[in-house]
Amino acid sequence: MIKVVKFGGSSVANAGQFKKVKNIVESDLDRKFIVTSACGKSDNEDHKVTDLLYLCHAHLKYGVPCDSLFEIIKKKYLKIKEELNLSINLENEFEKIQKSMTKNISVDYLVSRGEYLAALCLAEYLDADFIDAKDVILFDYDGKTNFDRSRIELQKKIVSDRRVVIPGFYGALPNGKIKIMSRGGSDITGAIIASLVNAAIYENWTDVSGILVADPRIVDNPKRIDYITYDELRELSFMGANVLHDETIFPVREKKIPINIKNTNDPQNPGTLILDTCSDKDDKKAPGFITGIAGKKDFTVFNCTKINLSNEIGFLRKTIQVFEEFSVNLEGAQAGIDTINIIVETQEIEEDRYMIISNLKEKLGFDEITVVDNLSLIAVVGRGMSKKPGMSAKLFGELGLKNINIKTINQGVDEINIIIGVDNKDFEKSITCIYDRFITKGENI
Structure with a gap:
């Protein structure tokens, strides 16, 4: 059985979170494909790497220095490397990025580096193979995923039975240029990979224990939804319940691959299981007629x-x-x-x-x-x-x-x-x- 697991930005925000990810991955031999977001916020004073990279691009576009912003990003990844005793040459990676940071740099290339660097670090830490998303998540020029080409290229890249780490959020156009997805697109990457490898389940690890019946900012301590259908989730997502990116469902729905929303900080919590249809047994465990x-x-x-x-x-x-x-x-x-x-x-x-x-x-x-x-x-x-x-x-x-x-x-x-x-x-x-x-x-x- 193959499981695809995706870890959000909060799950890889610092070395401590990386250790939690490793425990989760190594606790189940079926977790073969790992997709990661860029490093998120460790605390309220911290910054998401993706936000900083977007700011860097805006500065470059208008000729404003962004050295101090990029230095924050460097320190964040270098601290993770140091605390996890990684041997990866991050300095060389940063040098390559900085050489390309001119006024005309592609926003897609620059912003995608957050996921790229996080995946390089995670691959070494998990003793897994690294596969660059630009080589296996292939888009047509209209921006749609070419599943046939992507499947062929992914099969070529898998050379052993080892685990694989793939950066989320981006892929490549037919001319090889990097193309990013909309914010939260790492969710979609995980779903695409799950479809390509015919996964038994797609686990999406974040900082919440599943989907709640109502917004906890409005309702005090709302119940968790145990089971929910793709259709129900689409309706709730459309009206603002954004636990997953809206487009995550589409790559897995055709093959009826379940999605499990899980909490990196509470891995024993069963979370919420998203299914094509729910059985009578599942319905008995639902909150009731209102999901x-x-x-x-x-x-x-x-x-x-x-x-x-x-x-x-x-x-x-x-x-x-x-x-x-x-x-x-x-x-x-x-x-x-x-x-x-x-x-x-x-x-x-x-x-x-x-x-x-x-x-x-x-x-x-x-x-x-x-x-x-x-x-x-x-x-x-x-x-x-x-x-x-x-x-x-x-x-x-x-x-x-x-x-x-x-x-x-x-x-x-x-x-x-x-x-x-x-x-x-x-x-x-x-x-x-x-x-x-x-x-x-x-x-x-």
Whole structure:
């Protein structure tokens, strides 16, 4: 059985964390492929290496010296080398990087060095083979992973049964140039490797013991989710529950490879297991019909009115197209006989809201357009909600008892989630209310 394990920045923040990683890896012979992020923060006074590298690039771009920033990075890695008694020639690696640090340096190359250096150190410390991500994570020019080419190249690089360490967050384009992923992309690297080697499981080690039912900054000591489906996680991630990078699921989903979210600082905790589907046994261990609650603040609703709007063919497409022209992503659209409500993130329309209103009136002839800000969206997600008649009514009723006004409602046909809109001022109150009624008080069974 092959296990792919990925360690986040907090798991490799210092020599002490490296030692925890080694204990975890060596405790299971099946943990063959190790993916690492760049070194993260050791404490609140520390800095993430990736952040520092982005700052270095910004300084170089505008001709501002960044020697002091790069020195922080050097000291961080050299301290790890010293405390772990590594023999790797980091000084030579830093010299190569510094020689390339000109005004025109590629941001992808520079920022990827955080993962590259961490992987070199970790490979020696684990007595494992190092494989550079640029040689095995291969993109097409459109940025999509070429799994066939990547699989062939990875097989070529595996020359023994030894463990392999691969830096996360980057790969290479067909011309060999390094391309980084979006922030948190090391999660995706681990998922790609898991797919390429047909892993039995993909373990994602971080600084939390799995996924929680609700945000611990809002709900005091929320329960951990034992099992969750890919679909449920996608819904929660979309609404702000960001334990994993949003795109992590795609490489493993086709092969139904489970993802296990684990805590490097509490390795005995089972964490959260993410599956394609959950069995009846798994469902019995779930928190209940509601799996998780997540949400985000600061949305805006465009309420557009026109008599007999629903009789106009293509009105919805034409309305959405106006927002597309301003590169605004829609979070929701609800249509009635004479009205259509478009929900967007407020920050996306701040500069263009009046132009959008003008275009809507001019191109579609709306009689009236009102814009409402300070809306929060909350997703109540659960694979079991479809088995519980009256869940929506109970949810809305409970919020009503707490004098919370529901402004928008959206529920998918598969009944895996209910998304409600409330005033920003009621955001935390709403999540707490839902958690107390359906989780704490046992109403979720």
